[in-house]
Amino acid sequence: MPRSITALEEASKTQSQLPVWLCHMWQRLDRRRLGLILGAGVSIDAGLPTWKDLVERLTTRFPAVKSAFDAHRSAGLQETYITQIAYALHQASIKGAPSALPRQFEQYQVDSTWMELVHQELYRDIESLKYEEILQRHSYLSSLGQLICRTELSVNFNFDDLVDEAAINFARTRNKVQPEVISRPKIETRRDASVIYHINGFLPREKRRRRSESLVFTEDAFADVLISPTLHESDFLMSRFATTTFLLLGTSLNDNSLKNMLRAGMKRNPANHHYIIYWENPASRRSDEERKHIFDVNLDVYNLISIFLETKQIAELVDLLNEEDAGLFEAELVRFSPHPARRKYYLVGSVVAGKSSNLEGLRCFSTFEEWSGRAPEKMYQDHMTLTAAERKEIDEWLYSQLREKNDKMRRAGVGMHVMDRCYLDFCAFSKTDIENVEKLNELRARVCKHSGPLEAGQIIFLEADEHALSDRQARRGKLRGATMVIDYDGASLVKQSATLKSVYKPEPQFTFDNSREGSDKTSRRIARQILLGDYQPFDFEKRIDELLGSGGKV
Template sequence: MAATAKQIEILKRCGRPVAHLRAQLKRKRLGLIFGAGVSKDIGFPNWTELVDRLAAHPEVKGVEQLKRYRLENSPAFVLTRSLASVTQLLFGIYRLNKIETQKLSTPLTFFAEQTIKTDWLRLIHHELYSGLTTEERLKKIKNHPYLSSFLEIIKRSPITVNYNFDDTLERMLLLARNDVERESTRGYEVADKPNSQFQKDNSVVYHPNGFLPSTFEDGTSADVIFSDEAFQDQLLSAATGKYVHLSNHLFRNTCLLIGLSLEDPTLQSLLRQNSIANPGNIHYVVHFVPDFGAADSEAMKTLFRQNFSSYGLYTIFLDSAGIKFLATIIAMEDEPFHLNYAQHVQKLVYYLVGSVGSGKSTAASNFRNLITYDEWIDERKPELAKAEEDVDPSAIPDINRWIAEQFRKKNYALQSSKEGIHLVDRAPLDPLTFSAPEERPTKSAALLEQITDNGTREICKGHIIHLECGMEEIRIRNSLKHKYWTDSQYQQLLVRIDEVYGPMVRTTICTRGRDATAVAREIAKVIFLDDYRPVDLEDTLKQVQAGTYAV
């Protein structure tokens, strides 16, 4: 079915995320992270409502205490604490009530403390699931505005992280089993411990804050992260590496966050750590907007910038129908996608260019969650570490053919892929920067012939990112790779790079004084935030061949 006007409008805003997320799903490198906003449509209470229910429970009797923390200008306390702190307060009241009613002697034994914790979890469980029968809840899961659209992604993803306690995702996977699966599997695996080992390589649902299934006895966590004390412990554990599995998941994969307010301190910490240590790995967060047309555009821009700079998050503003469409199009098979939607979603190709030692390969290594192409496909020839004038002239024709073959292989791979965001170390014009101007027409003809297989295949267009670097830093960086050229050779190369790429539309990033992380952060801004401006490299080679290229 052809795209509707609203879908086209969404694709105009989300074309880059769609291209990236579809490619990551195919590579089994896409993960989902769900929050409370997803469970709201099922009928589960939000955190404030759940706290209110707990406070009103006859075994807690904490309503009056809660009021004292919520009344402004109260002579007692003004609410300056988080909901987690209030929950800690309610548990304290509940614990004292238990000690008094059961006439327990203090200090309590470990078993007595554990019994009270279990009863507290049962109380939370009761208030969480109260108000809906099992049949009503299953009906709401089936009729959820967008959740079922994520089913195929969940099935194909390595881990789905769920910050909610409830078992909505598990129920959905259970209902989605086919006849064969019903005989052998639940259709999912649940984990709630930070260092859990998984048996399955997909359909794993991880609850970092704990798990309270609808049947309490069916795998309830030993504890849940619901109080200030528990959150602080979790944050400390994350800082000391206990949550290395979740951290590695964020580091290795591209994640799409749905229904999250980003208030969870552990998630904030993990996202920030990833943003600092792995700035090229951008994740996506859906921010719910009931009516995009009526939303505050300046507020959205501010939120977008904040999420990107602080957490490496690309914010997508959508309503429920938009979230459903996003999930559907990410999981869509190639044929219907290319028939109906591909014309609205760009395949983006970026070429990294610059002097030897400018940091191209190091920068590209920070973007393994894109489709990246190394400098050379085959084993590097040792002569490439030398300036061309220092290489045996008789070896140069063979080296030139070998280099052209590397670009032919990379171009073939680029042309074979119809989607995604691609980052290529070196562009097909790079060989010209190692040659004198009078040699470039002949070299361009040879490159064109070999890369295009005698004109049967086009050279892929792409956005040029030029890494500019000072002489001193080039010298130092090359020495670390055991390359030693003279200053005049470096200067000649810089001049020739400017001659070849200077007339082209390109983005120049100054790498002077910036380490690899800072450079990667600047490249990420170009790839994810700037307009995509591809140039026709094949036409440029033809112009150089004909002697009409303006330098």
């Protein structure tokens, strides 16, 4: 029975790239490279309070200073600061009361009773409910538990364990590996187990279950994270923020530690983008202008793509991501999306244009290296200096590689796939038009005949000016002979680039001049064009016909 996607279809009418982002998230999830960051918004539908409401509940425990708390809020003090005041009042009341406990246990009593206080206010509205009743309240809690079991890491900013319980229940009923719930980083976690990391600590709904030793709730706890960037906690997350694509759900960007992590992750891996879902109230949706402001700032500052969804749309998104079969996922997607679910990209450019360096920066997608084997040594020499025998040796090796490249791209599944070098690059290494004709005929006879038509895909064209190309060649040590003449000097590489440009005719928005920037910045620009831009696959077969019709003239 087809799943419901009507709400997602409605969302995609105003967010046209949503299907593209879904494909990317699914691809990352399939490779266990999608993580979750969960905030209080995830638990609200189950009947738990928001962060602000929880703090207000705690402060009402101190009625004698209500006017002071009101004044603090009017003055604009953050909730974490107000909670620090509440904790200090609680600590004073416990330490000031008569107790038979030895003095060395006094602080333990303070923290234990404080956590009991938090537990009471956190679960107050659902205390009498069974978990099955809680699930009935929440439209996607069960599905979220399933999604967690497919991730490597979920960072839960909440104290409650409702999501944990959903994941554990799913794993048990489907005979999956039980997720591992932690409140502090571990050097090594259980093999194949999804990790739920309660970065702020956790208080299980059922009191007798083990809780974390502390709660990162107050101003001093957040401050410790911010001023100690070398803490093991930060290191544990930093590597993942750089290599994992995160989906932020039910959280805002009010947490400075989260914003710092996103920002630092962007610096480490500039092409890696994350997603945040903002809940939309059907009664008061954000305007297009409000959405654009939020989208632009999050993208520029945090590499964060913002999605605006109502509860029903969130439920359908989570459910669709849970589809493990690529074919079924694709079939569901095409019901409401004009975008192809399988998107292929080819990095094209002259020697030292930056193809391999940028491919390394685009590991947030599926990537294919320039060659699968060790290329002949002479292939790295200026083709104008090669003998006929050397050129024949290179061509023999090249056609088998092109067939393998085509096979890989034809088999590529849901998501974005980026390959270094393309099928018609050899035209830039021919001496005559006749040689182009011979190569194109050989390509069809030795590649297309066995592998099928060349797989169409978007051309990503990289270029640089003569000075930059010469400098890169020199830095690579590409000098030969007694006079140390550079292989492929800047001038010849500019001509090579011009020939490739004539072959592929790349779109301006997919042409990247990286003369004055490193691959970190260029790969970020490429990733954004892939995620936010149009997809216009290049028809190689049509272009071959055109080139043959012109007698090989590029």
